Amino acid sequence: MSGVEALALIGIIASTLQLASFSSQVLRRIKDYKDDTTTLPKEFWTLQDQLPLISHALHITYKQTQSDELAEEACKALIPVIKGCHQEVLKLKAILEKVAPSAGETGWKRNWKALTSVFHDKDVTAVAAGLAQSLAVINNYHGAYTAATTGSILQKLTAMAEMPQKVEVKVEVPAQHFIAPTVWTDDFAGRKDTIKLLEKLLADEDKHRRVSVIGLGGVGKTRLLLQYAYRFKGSDTHSVFWIHASSMSRMNKTCAEIARLVKIKGWENPMSNKIELVKDYLESPMSGKWTLLLDNADDYDLFYGSGKLSTSIPRSDNGAILMSTRDGRVGMEFAKGNSISLEALSLEESITLLDTRLGVEDNTFNDLKELSEELCGIPLALVQASSFIKQNFLSIPSYLEIYRSSDKDKIELLSEDFDDDYRDDEIRNPIATTWSLSFEYIQKRDPLAADILSVMSMLDPQAIPESLIYNEKSNLKFSKAMGTLQSFSLITSRVDGLVWEGRREKSFDLHRLVRLAMRSWLAHHERLELYTAKALGIMAERFVHSDWDTRAKWGAYLPHAAVLFQSDHLKHIEDVK
Known part of the structure; x- marks a missing residue:
């Protein structure tokens, strides 16, 4: 033969x-x-x-x-x-x-x-x-x-008249594991198109696949990863592994737990590198088919800078990796063209989420719509608000009345802690706290970006002209700083800037709730008056000629000047240059 x-x-x-x-x-x-x-x-x-x-x-x-x-x-x-x-x-x-x-x-x-x-x-x-x-x-x-x-x-x-004698055929099949956050809720709303796109990008099981989900903190990245992971719960052919990737210590901790549960050789040795143990296991035939989820991989330096953790991420034709990150540069470096930008929920999706959390007994459609629009469709803010409403036996109109009374009340409500079934128990839940962590990270990594964001929070959040925030000698440094803010989804670039002196000036939108959280963070660090003065100084320099020929330019500045002059902090500023 x-x-x-x-x-x-x-x-x-x-x-x-x-x-x-x-x-x-x-x-x-x-x-x-x-x-x-x-x-x-x-x-x-x-x-x-x-x-x-x-x-x-x-x-x-x-x-x-x-x-x-x-x-x-x-x-x-x-x-x-x-x-x-x-x-x-x-x-x-x-x-x-x-x-x-x-x-x-x-x-x-x-x-x-x-x-x-x-x-x-x-x-x-x-x-x-x-x-x-x-x-x-x-x-x-x-x-x-x-x-x-x-x-x-x-x-x-x-x-087929009687049961046949069972013959056991020994086929070596890799053991299957499901190691992911065990708390599960059935109130996932929307994201159907995103789920379909994930399925398409991760479908080919004969080669290694990588996908990143990029978005603002609180927009629902972790929840989306959980929803995808639980598709394989109980699978006889597919394993799931979840790694908290926000820091080296958290990665070591979760990889040590995976090594212990899977009984990877060397897991009992306290001197062994648990991250490398998991990498070697997932790259071996013993692991079978698998999906690895890297949650909150927000630190670029940790993965692609001095930390070089990217070299410890497994690569095998048996597996796929799905990453969530606030930093678009991490996501694009990791997944190349397979990056998904996760936006806020649509109005319909927001109403569905609130309806699931609050029910319809005491809430009209218009109540749900109004709350959804006020909180900009940010899932974490919607969940936080519904938790506060239920715990304090409020109606939606009563909550909105408190929320709208002042910026101080808004930020206090957005800073309220609450129980959440699916968020990482080592990460604080409030949306204001979530964004504060992003601000602090940016301040350490890119001080110029933090400075620009602080000035932008003094202005109207819509259509901020680049000339009102650009006050640097180095165009390269400014471009990098704006790239940092956009990669964290804190600002978005517009395409409808005014045409001035033969060129279209860039303009940017700052998320309304991000602006509110940023102002609170500056007040907490006693910098609000400093940046009010700085923004007013830039405005004074730019708003020199307000004649008919320059009407397009000062017309674009006017909404931002109005916001500045309405600031309660102007009376504390004695000398503005």
Whole structure:
């Protein structure tokens, strides 16, 4: 027999055996839920009896091929037959993945899957018939021992009158793990298009995939990662690993926990590098198929600067990595073209989230709409507000009345701590605190960016002309600073700036709630008057000529001048240059 044909046949059989093993596991899981779900079609139970017999017959053929008992002509003839068997088991796998219940699913979801399984009744019948036909052909090429064994198999396949004797086929399948935050809530709202895009970018399981989700703190990046991770909860073929990537200490801590739970060799050694242990494991065949989630990877220096953690991120054709980050430069460096910018929720999505949290008993559609618009569709702010409303037995109009009374009351409400089921328990929850951490990081990493953001928070948040914030000799430094603020999604660039002296001037929007949080942060550090004076000084320098010929320019400055002159801090400034 040709070695090429034998190797091809062995490979096909081994792959089919693994698929059959997977299908048997899924069918057992369906059977576990049989008592508390509606009755599944009998074809599913027929296949549960049939699969061990198929595995048995293929296992005998596998042994005969290895021992060179099959003639060359038989081997050549069996290759297309067993390929057909392989295709039928692939079809079965696809059907089972649609109807099989997962351990984390609610009862109604399992019942729904059981109910919808009737639509696959004909497909399953066709698979069973195809498998029986393949086995009939295989029987013609078996030796005396195989013929004796499969004779009873074919008899049972046609009659199916009694349970066959179970034959255990040992197929080495990597152990599966689900290591992610265990608290799970069922109130995920919206993001359907984003989920579909994630599925598309992470679909190819035959090569390494990397995707980053970039967005403002509190916009729902962690929640999106959790939603994607729980798709694999209870999977028999896919592992999930979650790493908190906000600092080196947190990465070491979560990697040590992964190494302990998986029992990676060397995990007990206190001197071992747990991050490298996890990397080596995920790059080895022992890990099987996996998805790694790197949450809050916000520190560029940690990954691509002095920390060089990017070299410790695993790369394997068996796995995919999904990262969340506030810093767009981290996300783009990590995932190249596969970066997703996560924006605020739409009005419809915001209302759905509030409705899930608060209910509709005491809240009208207009109440939910008004609160959604006031908080700009930021998921964390919406969750925080709904938590405060419920804990204090308020209506939405009562909450909005308090919120709108003053900037001080707004920031106090946005600084209220609250219990949140899905956020990292080592990260403080309030939206104002979340953004304060971003401000502090930017101040350390890029002081000029922090200085520019401080000046912008003194102005109207919409359409801020570049000339009102550009006060530097170095255009390169200014461009880098603006890049930092945009990479953290704190500001956005506009394309409708005014045309002045033959060129279109750039202008920027500052998120309304970010402006409020920034002013609070400056007040806390006793810098609010300093930056009010600085912004007023720049305005005085730029607003020199206000004649008819320069009306476009001073017209763009006017809303910002009005905001400055309404500031309560002007009376404390005695000398503005």
